[in-house]
Amino acid sequence: MKSAKTIQPSFKDPDIYRLYDSLTVTHSTYADLGDSLSVGPIRLDKLGMYLIRKGSARASINFVEYDFYAGDALFITPILISQIVTVSEDVEIYSLLLDFEIFKEFRIPICRICYMDPIQSNRNIKSSFNPQQAERLVVYMENLEFQNTTKGNNITLQEKIIQTTLMLVFYELSNEMHSSPAYDQTNFERKNRIVLDFLSTASIEFKGNHKVQYYADKLFISRKHLSRIVKEITGNGPKAILDELVISEAVVLLHNTNMSVKEVMSELGFMDFGAFSKFFKSFMGVSPLTYRKQRVSNNTEQESIPKISRRAGPSLALR
Secondary structure, X not given: OOOOOOOEEOOXXXXXXXXXXXXXXXXXXXXXXXXXXXXXXXXOOXXXXXXXXXXXXXXXXXXXXXXXXXXXXXXXXXXXEEEEEEEOOOOEEEEEEEOHHHHHHHOOOOOOOXXXXXXXXXXXXXXXXXXXXXXXXXXXXXXXXHXXXXXXXXXXXXXXXXXXXXXXXXXXXXXXXXXXXXXXXXXXXXXXXXXXXXXXXXXXXXXXXXXXXXXXXXXXXXXXXXXXXXXXXXXXXXXXXXXXXXXXXXXXXXXXXOOOHHHHHHHOOOOOHHHHHHHHHHHHOOOHHHHHHHHHHHHHHOOOOOOOOOXXXXXXOOO
């Protein structure tokens, strides 16, 4: 599949070309993060990782707060809601974000790293690397950015370097997160492809299609087979992942926009307010109306708090 690949000016700088627009590497410091202070919780329709190279950060991940220190990494999935609470002045954060098409084109193994934990999960979702491992990941990410933004003489070789480097990154993550295989390696590539096809389709169409059967039909496989493979690879069934996508988007819309609850309900494909309210409460413990009121109340209380302080930090919407 070649649709993920383009050779055109980057949106950031007309003099910089990107071989893959769907591959982004970012290095951010305390000074870089200032513009994101007012951004609320975010959700990304991407896969990737954040790595703390230096300093520390406290972040809310799916409404559970974690402290991240040098060498700590977080794997990004579409159902993850993130927001940084504070950062140290010496912080350095590297991010690597990829569209699903990159994973599919390069056949990157999603097994053993893409565990789709539900919003209320208490599992520690960060990984910790020793200094040598962390620096190796930084070198990989810097090389990815160099190869992706340098217009070389041999594009085929650059593609191969990018593919190999991405494989190294995710094998490093896999090795750290799971010391032994947690899945049946039989027909690995086919299973990997099925999961990636499901996740990429679901991340685009979940607002209007909540039924697993819809995605099974799109992939020309049975609902039972899809459920078994997705459960084996990600740790959750496709219905649970669809529900997490919907609730994550609902929370972000209620928190970050002025859309009414009914508008959010409609945006997410619900026809009945009672059904949406029941669905929302089953995950968040309160109705969407109550959640919106709590958000407004919290915002009002914080109006007198300065937007910038010595340790105030932004969301994970790194530039």
